[in-house]
Amino acid sequence: MKLPKSWTTVTPFSVALAMALFVALPFLGFYLGMQYQKSITVPAVSAPNLIGGDKDVHGCLIAAGYSWCQTLNKCLRPWETPCPTAYPTRSR
Secondary structure, eight states: OOOOHHHHOOOHHHHHHHHHHHHHHHHHHHHHHHHHHHHOOOOOOOOOOOTTOOBOTTOOBTTTTOEEETTTTEEEOTTTSOOOOSSOOOOO
16 A cells, blocks of 8 residues: 555654643543542542550550559550559468
8 A cells, every 4th residue: 555655754743742741641641540539439438447456454465465553554465564553462
């Protein structure tokens, strides 16, 4: 198939048109993508209820084995750090 020479000749107009499209089309694509993203409705996802996240009135994490030590005023794991009693017991 033989094309006319005017269709295959590079002219200053064709160079300017190619450069303008090369610059303009990415910006146009970015703009249209941003507009499309705004139009998408994403349902709100609530925070899942974590298993084992229960805390007592003092903020001690129950599932991790923490309990409140009144003497030290902090959460402790009894097998790691025993809670001293407020009133020492007499040894016999």
